[in-house]
Amino acid sequence: MKKLLLLNAFLCAFLSFAQELKSPSEFLGYELGSQFTRHHEVVDYYQYLASVASDRVQLQEYGKTNERRPLLLAYVSSAENIQNIERIREEHMKNTKGEGEPSKAIVWLSYNVHGNESVSTEASMQTIYDLLTSKSSYLENTVVLMDPCINPDGRDRYVNWYNQFKNSPYSVDPNSKEHHEGWLSGRANHYMFDLNRDWAWLTQVESQQRLQYFNKWLPHVHVDFHEQGVDNPYYFAPAAEPYHEVITNFQRDFQVKIGKNHAKYFDANGWFYFTKEVFDLLYPSYGDTYPTMNGGIGMTYEQGGSGRAGLAIKTRIGDTLTLKDRIAHHHTTGLSTVEVASKSAKKLNEEFKKFYKNKNFKYKSYVLNGDRDKIDALTSLLSKHNIEYGWGKQGSAKGFSYDTGRTQSLKTTDKSLVIHTDQPKGTLVKVLFEPRAKLSDSVTYDITAWSLPYAYGLNSVASESKVNSAVAGSSSSPSEGANINDDTYAYVGDWNSLKDARFLADLLKEKIRVRVTHKPFSLDGKTHKRGSLIITKSDNKNNASFVKTLSSIAAKHSKPLTAVQTGFVDSGKDFGSGYVQMIDDVKVALLSGEPASTLRFGEVWHFFEQQLEYPLAVIDSEYMNRVDFSEYDVLILPGGWGYKSFMSKDKLKELKEWVSNGGKLIAMNGSIKSLTGEDGFGIKVKKTEKDSTKSVQPFDGSERERIKSAITGAIFKTKVDPTHPLAYGYDNSYFTLKLGDDSYEYLTNGNVVYLEENQNKPVSGFAGSKAQEKIAKTLIYGVESHGRGSVVYMVDNPLFRGFWENGKLFFANALFMVH
Structure with missing residues (x-):
C-alpha cells in the first residue's frame, strides 16, 4: 500500500509538471504548423524549456551566424544524466581510445541545415517537448543533443519572404506567388553556401563553430533533417549505394534497424515512404557521412515539401500537403530514432569502441x-x-x-x-x-x-608502411621578415599561395604601391620567380606612413620579405624594366541574380569578403543595364544556367565594347557559353562527332546510359603554362576538379591550363566514357586579349565550395596579374 501511495504521488507530481510545461503551441500563442516560427521565437522557446526544466535541459549557445543570430545546442536527458553530463561525455569519449565503459546512448538531432526546408525546426520544438513529457522514459539511458536550426540566416530569409508574399491565410494553388521563392532563396546561409556540404571543409562560420562541439561528443547516432520535392514521399534510412568502404557492417545494419522502426509508425498511419534510393553515403562532407566516418550512425531524413510547400500546397495527384503533415512526419522519425537508440545503448557503445580500434588500412x-x-x-x-x-x-x-x-x-x-x-x-x-x-x-x-x-x-x-615523424608542433621557426626601414631600396616577396594574395590585397587597400616581375631574376645570390612582388621606397615616397604600414601588414601575414639595396639585378630584368609592372588596385563588380547560380555567386562573394578580404560591388542583373561599368576594372560572371538567353545581342555588344576599352571580364563555368558564337568573343565550344550507331536501350537502363556522358566531380591532371600571368605561383601541372563535361577548344593564344589529348582520364573519381572523349584536348583556364582589355575563361570552378585550396591563386592572378 505504501509503495502504491508513493507511485500515485509520483504520477501526480509528473502529471502536474507535464501540465505546467508549455507545449510549443501554448508558448508561441498559435497552433504549431499554422504559421512559420521566426528564429528568435524558436530561441525563446528553447530558453523557456531550459529555464522551466533546467534539471533536464541545458542550453548552449555555441556560436553566431554572419548575421549575428545565435546558434543553439540543447542537451536533453533525465535529471540524473544532466547532473552528470560532463562525466557521461568523458566516459563516452574514452571509448575512442578503447578505455571507457559508458552505458548511455548519445543521439544528436540536427534541424534545418537548409533554411527553406523549414519544417524541421518546427518539428524540433514538438520533439523536445515530447521527450520531456510523454517520451521521457527514452532519456533514462540516453543523452539527446538537439540543434534546432543549423542555418538561422537562411531560415529567417525564407520565413520572412513567405510571410511577405503568402495569401491570407494561404493558397494551396502551386502557381501562387507564395510557392515560388525568389533567386536569393533561403536554402543556403548568408554567403549562399550549402552547409550540408561543408562538414569536412569547414569554410563557413556555422560549420566551424558547430564542429567544435560535435568533436567533443562524437554521437552514436546523428540525424540530418531535410525536405525534398513536394510530390516525393518521406525518405529515411537505410541509404542508397554507394556506401563508402569504411562504413562498417554494423553501421549498415543499424540503419536498417532504425528504418524498420520508422516504417512501423508510418505504416500504422498510412504514410508513404521510400528507402535505399537517391541518397548515398560516399561524399564525406554531408551531415550523414561525416558523423558516420567518425564512428556514428549518420542518416538523412527527407520530407516532401521544401520552399515550395509553404503552409499548404496541392500535390500532383490532388492531395493537400500541409505544414502540420510535414511536422508530424519529422516528429515521428525523431522520436523513433531516440527510441531505437535507447533500446540499443549497450550495442551502440560496444560497436563505437570497435570502430575506434586500429584499422588495417592499406596506407599507414x-x-x-x-x-x-x-x-x-x-x-x-x-x-x-x-x-x-x-x-x-x-x-x-x-x-x-x-x-x-x-x-x-x-x-x-x-x-x-x-x-x-x-x-x-x-x-x-x-x-x-x-x-x-x-x-x-x-x-x-x-x-x-x-x-x-x-x-x-x-x-x-x-x-603502406608507417613513416617516422616527430610530434606535432611548428614545422619550423616563424619566418623572419625583413627589417623594414627608410634606408632600404626595395623589398621582394614571393607569390605562391592565397596567403600571399591576402598580403597583396592589404597593401593595395592601404595604398601601398606594388610591382610584379613578369620575368625571373637573381639578386644577391637569390633567385626570384615570375610573379614575385616588388615594393620600392621610390614608388611610395609620397606615402608618409609607408614603413610603418608595410611593417604592420607584413607582420599580420607573417610574410617574409627580402630587403635589397639596388634595382640592378644579377640576371633577369632590372626593376625599371617594362617587365616589372605596377599592380593595379582594381575595382571589382560581381553579377548577382538570375542567370547566376546562387551557390556559384556565393563562392565568389565569400572568397572576396572572407578569404581574400578585398572589396567588391555586387550588382544585380535586374538593374545592371543602368550601371556605368566604366567605373569598374573587373566584372565577374559566376557560373549558372540561362546565360545564353540572358546575354542578348545588345548586352553582348556592350560587354565587348567595355572589354575593348580596357575592362577585364572573368567568365566562370556556365556563363562562358553565352560568350561563344559569331556575336561573342573568340572562345568556341568543342565540336564532337555525332554517334550514328545508336542502339535501342531498355527503359530501365536509361540512367546507366546517361552517366556515360557525366563527370561526377572527378580530378584530372592538366598541363600548365607557368610563364603566363594567370599561372604565376604554379608549376607545369595542376590537378583540377571537373564537375561536368563542358568542353571548349584551345584559344588561338592564352591557353594557360588545359587537357592534352592523353589527359582525359581522371586520376580520381568517376567520368563516363563519352564524357572522357568529349573533354580530351580542351581548355580549363585561358586568357583572350580583346582590344585594350581581356577575358579570363574559367571552365572549371577554382572556388567550388571554397575547399579546392590550390585553385584560389588562379583567381587572385586573374584579378591582379592579368592585364
Missing part, C-alpha cells in the same frame, strides 16, 4: 611536401577535425605518388607533413586523403573525388 601514412603556406592551410583544417599530425625527418618515404600515379620515393625533411592512420581519427584520415575512393555504384548523389593532397596542391605519397 600520408607524407606531404610543398609551399609552407599551403602546408599551414592544411594543418589548420586538420586541427579543426582533431586530426593528429607530425613532421618528417631527414630521409625518404616510399609510396603511391599522387603526382605520377606510380610507386615512388619522396624526400622528407623536418618540414614534411606526416599524417598517420594509426590514430583515433584514422578512418577520417583515410577518407580525406585516399588517392581514389572506391565506388560500389557509379550513380552517385554528389562528387566522387576530393583527396586533400590534390585539393591543396602538395607533392605527396601514400605509404
Whole structure:
C-alpha cells in the first residue's frame, strides 16, 4: 500500500509538471504548423524549456551566424544524466581510445541545415517537448543533443519572404506567388553556401563553430533533417549505394534497424515512404557521412515539401500537403530514432569502441611536401577535425605518388607533413586523403573525388608502411621578415599561395604601391620567380606612413620579405624594366541574380569578403543595364544556367565594347557559353562527332546510359603554362576538379591550363566514357586579349565550395596579374 501511495504521488507530481510545461503551441500563442516560427521565437522557446526544466535541459549557445543570430545546442536527458553530463561525455569519449565503459546512448538531432526546408525546426520544438513529457522514459539511458536550426540566416530569409508574399491565410494553388521563392532563396546561409556540404571543409562560420562541439561528443547516432520535392514521399534510412568502404557492417545494419522502426509508425498511419534510393553515403562532407566516418550512425531524413510547400500546397495527384503533415512526419522519425537508440545503448557503445580500434588500412601514412603556406592551410583544417599530425625527418618515404600515379620515393625533411592512420581519427584520415575512393555504384548523389593532397596542391605519397615523424608542433621557426626601414631600396616577396594574395590585397587597400616581375631574376645570390612582388621606397615616397604600414601588414601575414639595396639585378630584368609592372588596385563588380547560380555567386562573394578580404560591388542583373561599368576594372560572371538567353545581342555588344576599352571580364563555368558564337568573343565550344550507331536501350537502363556522358566531380591532371600571368605561383601541372563535361577548344593564344589529348582520364573519381572523349584536348583556364582589355575563361570552378585550396591563386592572378 505504501509503495502504491508513493507511485500515485509520483504520477501526480509528473502529471502536474507535464501540465505546467508549455507545449510549443501554448508558448508561441498559435497552433504549431499554422504559421512559420521566426528564429528568435524558436530561441525563446528553447530558453523557456531550459529555464522551466533546467534539471533536464541545458542550453548552449555555441556560436553566431554572419548575421549575428545565435546558434543553439540543447542537451536533453533525465535529471540524473544532466547532473552528470560532463562525466557521461568523458566516459563516452574514452571509448575512442578503447578505455571507457559508458552505458548511455548519445543521439544528436540536427534541424534545418537548409533554411527553406523549414519544417524541421518546427518539428524540433514538438520533439523536445515530447521527450520531456510523454517520451521521457527514452532519456533514462540516453543523452539527446538537439540543434534546432543549423542555418538561422537562411531560415529567417525564407520565413520572412513567405510571410511577405503568402495569401491570407494561404493558397494551396502551386502557381501562387507564395510557392515560388525568389533567386536569393533561403536554402543556403548568408554567403549562399550549402552547409550540408561543408562538414569536412569547414569554410563557413556555422560549420566551424558547430564542429567544435560535435568533436567533443562524437554521437552514436546523428540525424540530418531535410525536405525534398513536394510530390516525393518521406525518405529515411537505410541509404542508397554507394556506401563508402569504411562504413562498417554494423553501421549498415543499424540503419536498417532504425528504418524498420520508422516504417512501423508510418505504416500504422498510412504514410508513404521510400528507402535505399537517391541518397548515398560516399561524399564525406554531408551531415550523414561525416558523423558516420567518425564512428556514428549518420542518416538523412527527407520530407516532401521544401520552399515550395509553404503552409499548404496541392500535390500532383490532388492531395493537400500541409505544414502540420510535414511536422508530424519529422516528429515521428525523431522520436523513433531516440527510441531505437535507447533500446540499443549497450550495442551502440560496444560497436563505437570497435570502430575506434586500429584499422588495417592499406596506407599507414600520408607524407606531404610543398609551399609552407599551403602546408599551414592544411594543418589548420586538420586541427579543426582533431586530426593528429607530425613532421618528417631527414630521409625518404616510399609510396603511391599522387603526382605520377606510380610507386615512388619522396624526400622528407623536418618540414614534411606526416599524417598517420594509426590514430583515433584514422578512418577520417583515410577518407580525406585516399588517392581514389572506391565506388560500389557509379550513380552517385554528389562528387566522387576530393583527396586533400590534390585539393591543396602538395607533392605527396601514400605509404603502406608507417613513416617516422616527430610530434606535432611548428614545422619550423616563424619566418623572419625583413627589417623594414627608410634606408632600404626595395623589398621582394614571393607569390605562391592565397596567403600571399591576402598580403597583396592589404597593401593595395592601404595604398601601398606594388610591382610584379613578369620575368625571373637573381639578386644577391637569390633567385626570384615570375610573379614575385616588388615594393620600392621610390614608388611610395609620397606615402608618409609607408614603413610603418608595410611593417604592420607584413607582420599580420607573417610574410617574409627580402630587403635589397639596388634595382640592378644579377640576371633577369632590372626593376625599371617594362617587365616589372605596377599592380593595379582594381575595382571589382560581381553579377548577382538570375542567370547566376546562387551557390556559384556565393563562392565568389565569400572568397572576396572572407578569404581574400578585398572589396567588391555586387550588382544585380535586374538593374545592371543602368550601371556605368566604366567605373569598374573587373566584372565577374559566376557560373549558372540561362546565360545564353540572358546575354542578348545588345548586352553582348556592350560587354565587348567595355572589354575593348580596357575592362577585364572573368567568365566562370556556365556563363562562358553565352560568350561563344559569331556575336561573342573568340572562345568556341568543342565540336564532337555525332554517334550514328545508336542502339535501342531498355527503359530501365536509361540512367546507366546517361552517366556515360557525366563527370561526377572527378580530378584530372592538366598541363600548365607557368610563364603566363594567370599561372604565376604554379608549376607545369595542376590537378583540377571537373564537375561536368563542358568542353571548349584551345584559344588561338592564352591557353594557360588545359587537357592534352592523353589527359582525359581522371586520376580520381568517376567520368563516363563519352564524357572522357568529349573533354580530351580542351581548355580549363585561358586568357583572350580583346582590344585594350581581356577575358579570363574559367571552365572549371577554382572556388567550388571554397575547399579546392590550390585553385584560389588562379583567381587572385586573374584579378591582379592579368592585364
